[in-house]
Amino acid sequence: MAKLLNVDNPNNTSKNDTLNLEFVDEHALAIPTFKMLDDNGELYKDAQASSMDKETAIRIYETMRFIRVFDERMLAAQRQGRVSFYMQCLGEEAAVTGSAAALEDKDMIFAQYREQAALAYRGFTLEQFMHQNFSNEKDFGKGRQMPIHYGSKGLNYSTISSPLGTQIPQAAGYAYGQKLKGDKACTICYFGEGAASEGDFHAGLNMAAVHSAPTLFFARNNGYAISTPASEQFKGDGIAVRAVGYGMKALRVDGVDVLAVYEAVKKAREFAVENNAPVLIESIAYRLAAHSSSDDPTGYREKEEEETFRANCPIERFRRYMLKQGWLDEAEDEAAKEKIKADVLSALKVAEKVAKPALEEIVTDVYEDVPLHLQKQYEQLKQHILKYPEAYPATASRIEETK
Amino acid sequence: MAKMNMLQAINSALAIAMEENENACVFGEDVGAFGGVFRATSGLQEKFGKDRVFNTPLVEQGILGFANGLAAQGTLAIPEIQFADYIFPAFDQIVNETAKFRFRSGNEFNVGNLVIRTPYGGGIHGGLYHSQSPEAYFAHTPGLKLVFPRNAYQAKGLLAASLESNDPVIFFEPKRLYRASVGDVPEGKYTIPLGKAEIVQQGTDITLLAWGAQVEMLEKAAEMASKDGISCEIIDLRTVAPWDVETVSQSVIKTGRLVVSQEAPLTGGFASEIAATIQDECFLHLESPIERVCGLDTPYPLAHEKEYMADHLKVYEAIKRSINY
Ligand SMILES: Cc1ncc(C[n+]2csc(CCOP(=O)(O)OP(=O)(O)O)c2C)c(N)n1
Numbered sequence: 244m245a246k247l248l249n250v251d252n253p254n255n256t257s258k259n260d261t262l263n264l265e266f267v268d269e270h271a272l273a274i275p276t277f278k279m280l281d282d283n284g285e286l287y288k289d290a291q292a293s294s295m296d297k298e299t300a301i302r303i304y305e306t307m308r309f310i311r312v313f314d315e316r317m318l319a320a321q322r323q324g325r326v327s328f329y330m331q332c333l334g335e336e337a338a339v340t341g342s343a344a345a346l347e348d349k350d351m352i353f354a355q356y357r358e359q360a361a362l363a364y365r366g367f368t369l370e371q372f373m374h375q376n377f378s379n380e381k382d383f384g385k386g387r388q389m390p391i392h393y394g395s396k397g398l399n400y401s402t403i404s405s406p407l408g409t410q411i412p413q414a415a416g417y418a419y420g421q422k423l424k425g426d427k428a429c430t431i432c433y434f435g436e437g438a439a440s441e442g443d444f445h446a447g448l449n450m451a452a453v454h455s456a457p458t459l460f461f462a463r464n465n466g467y468a469i470s471t472p473a474s475e476q477f478k479g480d481g482i483a484v485r486a487v488g489y490g491m492k493a494l495r496v497d498g499v500d501v502l503a504v505y506e507a508v509k510k511a512r513e514f515a516v517e518n519n520a521p522v523l524i525e526s527i528a529y530r531l532a533a534h535s536s537s538d539d540p541t542g543y544r545e546k547e548e549e550e551t552f553r554a555n556c557p558i559e560r561f562r563r564y565m566l567k568q569g570w571l572d573e574a575e576d577e578a579a580k581e582k583i584k585a586d587v588l589s590a591l592k593v594a595e596k597v598a599k600p601a602l603e604e605i606v607t608d609v610y611e612d613v614p615l616h617l618q619k620q621y622e623q624l625k626q627h628i629l630k631y632p633e634a635y636p637a638t639a640s641r642i643e644e645t646k
Numbered sequence: 647m648a649k650m651n652m653l654q655a656i657n658s659a660l661a662i663a664m665e666e667n668e669n670a671c672v673f674g675e676d677v678g679a680f681g682g683v684f685r686a687t688s689g690l691q692e693k694f695g696k697d698r699v700f701n702t703p704l705v706e707q708g709i710l711g712f713a714n715g716l717a718a719q720g721t722l723a724i725p726e727i728q729f730a731d732y733i734f735p736a737f738d739q740i741v742n743e744t745a746k747f748r749f750r751s752g753n754e755f756n757v758g759n760l761v762i763r764t765p766y767g768g769g770i771h772g773g774l775y776h777s778q779s780p781e782a783y784f785a786h787t788p789g790l791k792l793v794f795p796r797n798a799y800q801a802k803g804l805l806a807a808s809l810e811s812n813d814p815v816i817f818f819e820p821k822r823l824y825r826a827s828v829g830d831v832p833e834g835k836y837t838i839p840l841g842k843a844e845i846v847q848q849g850t851d852i853t854l855l856a857w858g859a860q861v862e863m864l865e866k867a868a869e870m871a872s873k874d875g876i877s878c879e880i881i882d883l884r885t886v887a888p889w890d891v892e893t894v895s896q897s898v899i900k901t902g903r904l905v906v907s908q909e910a911p912l913t914g915g916f917a918s919e920i921a922a923t924i925q926d927e928c929f930l931h932l933e934s935p936i937e938r939v940c941g942l943d944t945p946y947p948l949a950h951e952k953e954y955m956a957d958h959l960k961v962y963e964a965i966k967r968s969i970n971y
Binding site: 327328378379385386387388389392404405406407408437438440441442443468469470471475476477537538542543599600602604605606609616617620624627628630631634635637638 | 679
């Protein structure tokens with residue numbers, strides 16, 4: 244048949260014209276969910292063999308176990324009024340830890356905010372987590388942002404920014420720079436299925452695809468964006484299908500299954516770095532926690548729904564696997580949990596006594612140097628505080644000390 | 647009359663407008679069954695159905711683009727942006743579209759049926775991205791009306807007037823006062839005119855001017871100053887654009903002194919615009935330089951929030967500087 248239209252884009256995979264007027268069905272493409280481990284912690288019959296070695300498995304398990312306890316304690320601390328805000332990773336620990344474990348340390352991480360497990364896996368210490376949550380002078384972010392807005396240059400973890408979706412095109416740009424530099428590294432970008440509705444999602448994925456940036460777009464589809472269920476967020480088959488529209492490879496994975504997440508991201512990483520190409524990975528794991536400490540899910544979902552998913556715990560599933568492998572001892576596991584609880588409590592007590600950042604941090608880092616007008620504003624502020632020290636107790640005492 | 651907090655007052659104004667306007671739609675992130683993260687739209691979906699009160703996908707540019715189209719079609723569109731800090735993805739739709747719809751078409755089309763509601767402001771431990779007061783960006787855009795209530799009563803009346811206005815309005819809600827501001831509010835409909843400032847307290851020595859939650863800071867400072875024998879006239883601007891130059895300049899002509907206070911950073915803020923206009927209008931009546939009490943020229947910090955804020959003590963000091971000039 245003669246070509247009906249002279250479209251000559253080498254990216255068009257379908258070169259066929261047709262005389263039949265037919266819709267392409269909106270569900271023409273359905274992406275399967277990759278799994279390996281069943282609920283009992285056994286590999287499915289015919290499952291792909293696991294490439295995760297014992298050492299990695301232990302590090303992953305320990306990270307998930309730590310984050311579970313840490314999140315629990317920090318939420319309790321928020322309830323007691325010791326920190327102003329908190330967000331848990333509950334239910335998504337495997338998705339976040341398994342994906343981080345499949346990376347190399349030189350790979351960059353751009354997270355949304357619920358990915359503290361990735362940072363813990365990289366080696367962020369309990370004390371460092373605490374200092375950020377208490378906005379004290381030892382927080383890398385100098386106490387400027389709300390709790391859970393972590394960041395670490397040394398661990399290649401870009402500082403969290405609350406405006407949703409903004410990190411998605413940034414990840415593409417970062418990855419492009421890694422490619423130019425010949426780093427043989429990639430950038431992973433985490434975001435929720437809600438944030439994937441932002442314009443920045445489209446911008447970021449299209450840029451990464453067109454400019455061949457080795458970016459792993461990791462969509463955490465956890466069913467909710469605050470109160471909004473995924474069914475009111477999009478009509479298509481989740482997030483993964485969108486990759487096809489951008490000319491990008493896609494994987495969908497059971498986010499409760501840490502072995503599957505690990506294999507999926509490893510494969511995606513290899514492909515991205517070898518071919519300088521982005522990959523979109525969608526993990527499916529229910530957000531068991533409230534959205535944040537400011538949220539009460541009883542206003543928008545049934546307890547029964549939560550209970551069904553609670554039974555499907557990613558850590559428990561992996562724990563069973565670990566026990567079966569003989570890589571974990573039950574008694575030691577219990578003892579470790581108790582120790583983490585104690586450690587968290589004592590780190591908390593230390594961090595809450597560390598001083599707030601010095602007053603001059605209020606004007607630093609706006610620019611590389613503090614310009615004259617800000618020096619002046621700082622001086623005026625200092626004089627004002629000295630006049631009313633009881634109104635600004637956190638900084639007044641420190642200014643008086645240095646006088 | 648009923649005792650209402652600001653959220654209930656806003657909810658009541660919305661419900662009345664939705665009854666009066668057959669197809670009026672309320673939409674945004676989490677505003678549907680849940681009633682919004684602050685519960686301002688609580689119960690509206692039950693009352694008016696899912697076609698008129700609905701959750702949108704999480705995309706502010708989409709919310710505002712959709713709202714522009716809906717309003718242009720003739721439906722009263724009442725989108726919510728969950729926090730004013732997150733209005734920026736919709737900046738293009740607001741600045742280039744909402745504000746210019748009428749002008750560019752020679753009034754063939756307009757989006758006068760649009761009211762954007764958004765919680766703004768600090769003092770709630772919100773850090774960089776749950777505290778901003780972005781009015782100056784929008785005040786710099788001709789074609790938008792910017793409205794700020796200071797309490798529950800004002801919120802209901804000003805929102806009702808915004809919903810009746812044939813110009814697009816951004817209705818900035820001081821979230822710090824959502825639950826804290828409780829007062830007598832009529833259950834039925836009433837409106838408070840847009841573009842009119844209100845003299846909240848009469849005085850003779852100095853004029854204090856602010857809008858939204860910042861009016862509370864003026865009131866506290868004025869009380870301190872009154873103990874020093876200083877009589878403050880307090881004005882709530884209520885509409886930041888277009889603003890009531892007349893009421894403010896009349897007051898300054900009387901008192902000879904002006905302190906303007908805003909939550910947002912000093913440089914390029916709306917207080918500067920007011921200072922420029924008032925020195926023009928009242929030059930020969932001014933006894934001292936116009937004082938601006940504002941946030942610092944930095945992003946909004948968390949640990950140093952108290953220090954950062956343009957609080958009543960800073961306003962009080964400005965009053966004294968002005969009087970002792
Ligand atoms: C641009 C922007 N709009 C709105 C918000 C408010 N907000 C914070 S989290 C959130 C829901 C995000 O849901 P999702 O992306 O699915 O991630 P999850 O919380 O489920 O991990 C919303 C609406 C924001 N932070 N940024």
